Amino acid sequence: MMIKMTRRCGLPSMFKILKKDRLPGFLERLAGERQVFAPVKKGEVILIREIDSPSQVILEYRNAKESPKSVLFPQREALFRYRTEKGKAEVDVPAGAAKGRVLFGIRPCDARGLLLLDKVFGGGSSDPYYMEKRRQTVVVSLGCTDPNPSCFCLSMGGGPCSAEGSDLLLLDLGDRYIAEAVSEKGVALLEDQAFEKSDEKSLSLAEKTRKQAEASMQPLAKKGNLEEELARLFSDPVWKDLAETCLSCGICTFLCPTCHCFDLCDEASGQAGERIRVWDSCQFPLFTQQASGFNPRPTVKERFRQRIMHKLSYLPKSQAMTGCVGCGRCVTECPVNLDIREVMVSLSEGKAR
Template sequence: MEKRLIKKNTLTGIAGKMADEFKVWAPVKQEENVIFSPLEKNEQPFFAYLNSKNAPKQIFFPHTETLMKYTSTPKGMVFAAEENKADKTVLFGVRPCDAHSFALLDMLFDQEKYKDQYYINKRNNTTVITLACVEPPYATCFCTSVDGEPVDDKGADILITDIGDNYLVEFVTPKGEKLANYFGETKADAAAETKKKEIAEKAKQAIKSKIPAHEIKPILDVNFENPIWATIHGKCLACGTCTWMCPTCHCFDISDEVKGNDGVRIRSWDSCMFPLFTKETSGHNPRTSQKERWRQRVMHKFKYYVDNFNAIACVGCGRCVMSCPVNLDIRKVVEDIAKIK
């Protein structure tokens, strides 16, 4: 597909212009953090960041969303589907690991057997513009161990790479190509593509944190009862931060809120780290301790997702590593599992 060059100082203006036509989610500075948020009128996006505090999955899979409403009437219950409305949206300046997470979430929410129209509607109405990582990464980034790269178009409709004086803009999908008119007329030449390849290779080499993520699936297959599970969870506080920050975690709870005759059915994020996650109405809880919960976290990411979709459900963003209050590091857990004989 076509490739163009734009001047470095034009990116913010392009995002602003798009905001006249679309709802634009972009990285913005909020005190010392960078977070993804819908751009307010005249608000400046902040592209000089390594990665955002929050994962932008909330655009397609919000913290809470209403699925339907109902009313109890003398003639019985009357149900009304919640309007499944999705604004025309652009997600501008997402990092490649987070865009990769969308490709992984698509496998679950938009699979042949089950179609989650709430997710699909938002995803279909959103154009994802990825901003490649060319600066030295966080020490906690490990995308190259889990099928990602710092300059990568997985999950993207447009890929933008800083190649020095200019940005190289690559239209990855027909959806991305529809926004070509925002990116000027200058076609990219062969020299720009060569430069991008050099920069991509350098960025890849700069990812120093590596884990044996692909080696542990056969080990997990036969080690559900291994004593190692009793050694991992010790300091875990069950706070759920790792799940909340993770771009690929997608477990949810469905609850009803009723007032008088009216009710709403709501879907909310949940976490396998919480004791209540698997507690049954009878009071029985099949995952009796944090040991079983941590095993589930590892199994889900590195075994069950591979079984179901042939993909590891981790993109190596390092958010859980940075945010865990007790420094429980999933990279170390994977390394320890890889050592099981």
């Protein structure tokens, strides 16, 4: 057997087979116990949404238009509600989800992105809203056998069939999936009646499939140590050239699996109100504007530089993990075709695109 054995939570990885005709029953049993979020078709795009029926699930897809981070880190979330009456204030914190959750069929890049969110929201001053959802969530990822041309996860330390960030990894072998459990949560899922003992033929085919998927990806032609080069280039005119066409629309950050900036605002109505957390973006002009009117990042150049530096220099230093997992969403959805792959190659060479 050639597949690399992964270790997580002190457990060796375990392999079983899930025949495709047994998948609907498995999903139905999962949905009976938990909320299941999976790829579904909405119009012409694939999105990760809560399902009502296994028939909604689409697994023949390359990647969802949006990352699944909103399941754990909602775009808009009420942190608490308050009411004042006769000089007294009552504060009510919304209850957490009554049932556990399953993120099913997400891609390995998105599962790996959750590891960074875990570090950010789970380290130091732990965020209870994120962490409660995370503890209740099981991640079942689906390996990429036909990666998008815009994907570059392999160049960012991941891979199209990587199990990082997953509890259970599925890989399509035609009429069946091979399932690899890499955590205690994943091992528990393999106890379901839908799974069968794996065989050497399936393991060999899985290894061949993984190698073919990796071979189909074009590696980035980065030169030297990009992290060190970025520190040297902080004040370089190259940033103005690179950011020349950027609109500061923020679509790259909203679609990104790892971007996690947010703002807090109070919405009041009479004697009651609530404190809301909403997504924000370092690409927006008002993101760093102070009450005095001073803005330390007044132009597109500084904001574009912040995004790149945060992902590729600051986060590797503070979290020991890059802030880009190579999902390619910012490449395909940028309205002016700014390609972060070209930016990285240019910066590694110390020049503009």
